[in-house]
Each structure stands twice: as structure tokens, then as C-alpha cells.
Amino acid sequence: MDISVKLENYSYKVSIGDLPYLNFAGRKVGIVTNPKVGGLHLKTLLQKITADEVIIITIPDGEEYKNMDSVNMILESMFNHRFNRKSLLIAFGGGVIGDITGFTASIYQRGIEFIQIPTTLLSGVDASVGGKTGINNKWGKNLIGTFHQPKAVYLDTIFLKTLGSREFGAGVAEIIKMAVIFDIKFFRWLEDHDLKNDENLRFAISRSVELKAMVVSQDERETGLRASLNYGHTFGHVVEHEGNYSKFLHGEAVAIGIIMANALAEKIGQFSEADSNRVLILLKKYNLPVNYKIVDVNNFYEKFWLDKKSSNKKITFILPLGIGDFKFRDDLDEKIVKSILEKFA
Amino acid sequence: MDISVKLENYSYKVSIGDLPYLNFAGRKVGIVTNPKVGGLHLKTLLQKITADEVIIITIPDGEEYKNMDSVNMILESMFNHRFNRKSLLIAFGGGVIGDITGFTASIYQRGIEFIQIPTTLLSGVDASVGGKTGINNKWGKNLIGTFHQPKAVYLDTIFLKTLGSREFGAGVAEIIKMAVIFDIKFFRWLEDHDLKNDENLRFAISRSVELKAMVVSQDERETGLRASLNYGHTFGHVVEHEGNYSKFLHGEAVAIGIIMANALAEKIGQFSEADSNRVLILLKKYNLPVNYKIVDVNNFYEKFWLDKKSSNKKITFILPLGIGDFKFRDDLDEKIVKSILEKFA
Numbered sequence: 001m002d003i004s005v006k007l008e009n010y011s012y013k014v015s016i017g018d019l020p021y022l023n024f025a026g027r028k029v030g031i032v033t034n035p036k037v038g039g040l041h042l043k044t045l046l047q048k049i050t051a052d053e054v055i056i057i058t059i060p061d062g063e064e065y066k067n068m069d070s071v072n073m074i075l076e077s078m079f080n081h082r083f084n085r086k087s088l089l090i091a092f093g094g095g096v097i098g099d100i101t102g103f104t105a106s107i108y109q110r111g112i113e114f115i116q117i118p119t120t121l122l123s124g125v126d127a128s129v130g131g132k133t134g135i136n137n138k139w140g141k142n143l144i145g146t147f148h149q150p151k152a153v154y155l156d157t158i159f160l161k162t163l164g165s166r167e168f169g170a171g172v173a174e175i176i177k178m179a180v181i182f183d184i185k186f187f188r189w190l191e192d193h194d195l196k197n198d199e200n201l202r203f204a205i206s207r208s209v210e211l212k213a214m215v216v217s218q219d220e221r222e223t224g225l226r227a228s229l230n231y232g233h234t235f236g237h238v239v240e241h242e243g244n245y246s247k248f249l250h251g252e253a254v255a256i257g258i259i260m261a262n263a264l265a266e267k268i269g270q271f272s273e274a275d276s277n278r279v280l281i282l283l284k285k286y287n288l289p290v291n292y293k294i295v296d297v298n299n300f301y302e303k304f305w306l307d308k309k310s311s312n313k314k315i316t317f318i319l320p321l322g323i324g325d326f327k328f329r330d331d332l333d334e335k336i337v338k339s340i341l342e343k344f345a
Numbered sequence: 346m347d348i349s350v351k352l353e354n355y356s357y358k359v360s361i362g363d364l365p366y367l368n369f370a371g372r373k374v375g376i377v378t379n380p381k382v383g384g385l386h387l388k389t390l391l392q393k394i395t396a397d398e399v400i401i402i403t404i405p406d407g408e409e410y411k412n413m414d415s416v417n418m419i420l421e422s423m424f425n426h427r428f429n430r431k432s433l434l435i436a437f438g439g440g441v442i443g444d445i446t447g448f449t450a451s452i453y454q455r456g457i458e459f460i461q462i463p464t465t466l467l468s469g470v471d472a473s474v475g476g477k478t479g480i481n482n483k484w485g486k487n488l489i490g491t492f493h494q495p496k497a498v499y500l501d502t503i504f505l506k507t508l509g510s511r512e513f514g515a516g517v518a519e520i521i522k523m524a525v526i527f528d529i530k531f532f533r534w535l536e537d538h539d540l541k542n543d544e545n546l547r548f549a550i551s552r553s554v555e556l557k558a559m560v561v562s563q564d565e566r567e568t569g570l571r572a573s574l575n576y577g578h579t580f581g582h583v584v585e586h587e588g589n590y591s592k593f594l595h596g597e598a599v600a601i602g603i604i605m606a607n608a609l610a611e612k613i614g615q616f617s618e619a620d621s622n623r624v625l626i627l628l629k630k631y632n633l634p635v636n637y638k639i640v641d642v643n644n645f646y647e648k649f650w651l652d653k654k655s656s657n658k659k660i661t662f663i664l665p666l667g668i669g670d671f672k673f674r675d676d677l678d679e680k681i682v683k684s685i686l687e688k689f690a
Contacts (some may be wrong), residue, residue, distance in 0.1 A: 008354055009353055009354065068413075068417075072413075075482075075489065079482075079484040079488070103452075106491060107448075107452070107489050107490060107491055108488075108489065109488060109489075109490070110477065110478075110479065110487075110490045110491055110492055111491060111492065111566075132455065133455075134455065137420075137424075139424040142455075143424070143453075143454060144420065144452050144453065144454075145452060145454070145455045146451060146452055146455055146456060146491065147455055147456065221456075
């Protein structure tokens, strides 16, 4: 199945299904991956690629390596192999590989093409689509980056078979996120189907990507609607940060963030207890964490400012309005928000 | 005088004349400059700016500092002062400051606005318009960079008064370049007028910027026409490189490159000796270098590959077709090109 991401002057396809043969005759290709993914899947990928020259660039696995050193390592390989403006990169891995590869492609000789071949569910349903690239630094996550859309995204579930159950669940959290804020029918479908079944999984990925493509088409640069994808993330980012980005996987922190956002939405009367419970049950079905112990409420609150979307002293929360819809809320009193945080303290 | 640079989904103005008052209430502004320009002109600039917070970031003067270290220095200041997506940078200096500031703005939180206020003639007529950003590394010039258009360009000749005569001439070389490939009338006007007169200078800047805006509007990403601006640069880049980027100013190397390109155009019969002489006389009028001693012809020829525009084993020369027009030539035999280089050996 192919889904089009239509932007103002650029469109590309997300292909869900068997990875096709990729012919890059006349061009050089750099595959960026990590040692683990490379060991598991590079053989499969290499069988599908024709190019003038293929080079493999591995960067260490983990969020802590999503930094300028890794970018420089990739650039070094590209220059050494005399990549030109027609050369291209393939991001072969999860979100870290995708973000860092996209960023490097966007600054090499003022921008070259890159392709996303995600190997995690999280990256497949979320990070690989939409053109956000970025690296972390001591001030926070994704604070350096660009918007640089991939030339194409190929999503073959064969690469997801080796995911551990925690990684799998982390991806499901982003799928559930999409359903809660955009699509009640999809949410009901998720309640009734098991994503461990491959056909179901492909459908859920397709629907999530469709929803994401719809959002990105309307607001590529995140001046409005696109920020809705941050549902669960405003809280989740703080949870991730408090756990030094090692205690929870990103999707796990989002699951906790969803629970917190729902509690806040309930508190201000735009979400029912029954709906909160339905979301809770769905998250639990995939063994996602739904409890969290806040040590210091004031400290937790202060960390909302880490978020790039916050500006000029307002915190914007994305809160569900029943299942299948949402509202941006930047009008919430500090006391109300903290009263919710207290419940987790 | 205002000149519009019209791109597919973005337009901005190049204002030539007195710097207006700039009101950035509600926003933070970072002025990136070097110690010399700062000492000469910062007072004038600061009197014209209103903002929530203004910070000054100086980076060392010179092409050798157009690197990732300087980018990191600017980012450090921005993060320390909690710049957000609504903050903006002002590039206050020559081409080095402009390129590096534009690049930093393009990667800070996936891109923030920046404004160009050029303080050299070269930057005013060329680098500050068109959105090319970049830094150098050990492999070459501008090999890392992005396309990121400024929000506005303000060109006030008051900042050019302190230019040395070599710097002034270097800027004139780019003006002459534009006239030779695009505009015979403008070329005749340049023959008849002295750019040391301020009114004449403003006209010449305006016309050059108009021509550049026309080119950039048609081909922002340099997939075709825009490469014509490389006239004189294919040879000039090698001259610059051989002089370690310190013997010649960029514009001076371009002047030498123009002489070489004209000699090649003459050789293949698309440019007359008389026209070659007219260009030579005009370059000499501004004390631009027109002689160069090539030590090793083969070595010089090999260095054409440094150029980002060269790919797949073809060298593309931009050669004048009479004065006021040009032709891309990627069909020239190595022997013919080397026979011209021999004349300079």
C-alpha cells in the first residue's frame, strides 16, 4: 500500500509492504545504520540495491549518540568517498538513525536526497514520515535540526520481526496516540484487533501513516495543526528527561504522558472517566507503563519549558476532546495543572 | 530602492538605502558580527533596533573561521539566552558572517528567521542575496550548508565607507561579472561611470541585485540557470585554493577567473578579442589582478573537481557569448582547456 505525503511543492510516497528493488545506477549511496540493525538486516537490504557505489556507515546505537559527533562521522565518510549532490543516503534503523541521517543529508552540499527504511515500529509509524530531522545537545533533544523531507519511505514489516516486546509496545503507543486525537473508528478497531498479527499490524501502520500524512500536508512547518501530534509528549518529554532518556523508551514515556494528559482533560471536563479507562486498557494491552512517580511537582512543571513548542510564557497542552478529537489548551492555570501532577506524586 | 526576490512560496525584499528602524518587540535578537565590523559600526546598528533582548555574538574575522566551531559558538549563545523559534539572527558583516549566520539560523530548532545587513560590497551585491548558507571544512569551501533565505536584506552604503580599496575592488569584480553575462547596457554604463561616486555605486548595487534576484527567482536550488553566476568562479576557485584563501580576496580570484574564462571563450570562438579587452580594461580600472602564474597545469586542471557543480566526470564552464550573454559548456576537450591554462603558465 502506498500513501502520499503531499506538501506545497513536494510530494513523496510511503510504501508499506515488501521492500522493492531500488535502482540507483549512476549514483553513490550511503547506508547509515547501527551495528545491531546492520548485523540483523543489512544482508536483506543490500540484496535489493543497485548503485555505482554503496558505502555502509555505522554509528553507535542509542539516543546518546544522536549528536554532532555522529553527524561529523557520517560527513567524513561521504567526503572521503567523494559523494556529490546526486549521491544519496539511506536511513536504515529507528528514529535516531532517521533523524541524524536526515539532518546530515540536509546539510551536505546544501542538501541531498535521503530515503527512510525504518526498522522500528515507532519510527515506521511516526518519525520516518514528515521530514523532521534533528540531533540533541546538552540543552535538550532535537534542538538542532532542519525540515528535510525524505525522497521516499519504505516500510517492510520483515524488519520489525526482530523487535523486542518493549520496542514493539513503544511503537504501538504512537499508534494509539493517533487514534485518540484523530479517529474514533480507528480507536475502536484497535480495541478489537491484535497488532501481533502481521496483517493487522500493516493496517494499523497504514492508518497511522495516513493520519500523519494528512497532518503534515496541512502544516509541514508546525505552525499550527502539526503540534497536535505532541499529544502525550508535553508530559512525556519531562518523563523521558527525568529518566535520563534511558529508563523509558520514547513510546513508553508517551504512554505515561497520554495518561497524564487524559487526567488533565478529565479534570477540566473535556474527557470522560470512561474514555480515560478505554485508553488505559488499550495501553496496558501492549504492556505499556501507565504509572509514574513524580518526585517534585514544581520541578516537573518547570521542565515543560524544555519543549520547543512552548514560547512566550505559555505552555500549550494538547488534550483529547472525547476520543477522536482534541483541543489546544494554552489557557490552563498553573494550579490546575499542578493539581494533576500531585496525583502522580 | 527595494528589490523583490520572488521564490516559489516565499518572497523577501532587498532594501538599498538608509537602514530603517527595526522593531522586533516581543522577540529576542542575536547580532552576529566580527570584532572589526563591531567596533566600526555596531553603535549605528544598535541605535536602529528595538527588541525584547539583544545579544551580540562576535566570531573571529576571516575565512578560516567559517567552520563548525564558530557555528557552535553562536548556538551556545543562543541556547544560553533561551532563544526560541520566534527569535532571530542578524548577520552583520561580509560574506563569512552572512554564510555562517544563515547556516546557524537554518539549523536552530529546525530553522528560525535571519536578516542580512552586509558591510562589504561583495556581500552586498552577491552573497547576502539568494539564501545560500555554508561553512568550510578540510575538504573545501561551503561543503556543509543549506538553502535558507533571509527574511530581509538591508543594504546601507554607510557601512561600505570603511572598506579598504582591495575589498572595494573585490566587490566590483562581482558587479562586472553580472554585467558581462547578463546585461550589455549595464556593462556600457559601468565603462562610463565611476563607482567611487556614491550615487553611481548605489545604482550598480541595485542593478546587480536585480539581476541576481531574477536568477534566484528562476532557480533557487541551482539546478540550472543559477550556476551561471559561477562565471569566473570555476577558474577562480582554483586560484583561491592555490593561494590558500589568503593570497587573493574572493573577488580578486574571480577577476583572474574571468580573464581565464574569457580566454577560453575566445579560443573556442564565442568571444572576440575586442570584448576580452573591454572586460580587461574595466577590471584594471578597479585595480583588480588580471595576471596569474600557473605553476602546474595538470594540477590546476585536476582542481576543477573541487567544484560542487561538477559531477559525473564533466566540468561545466560558464563562458561569455559576446558581452551580455553566456553559454554553459560541458563539452570542451581537456586539451583545449589545458592549452588555455598553458598561456598562464
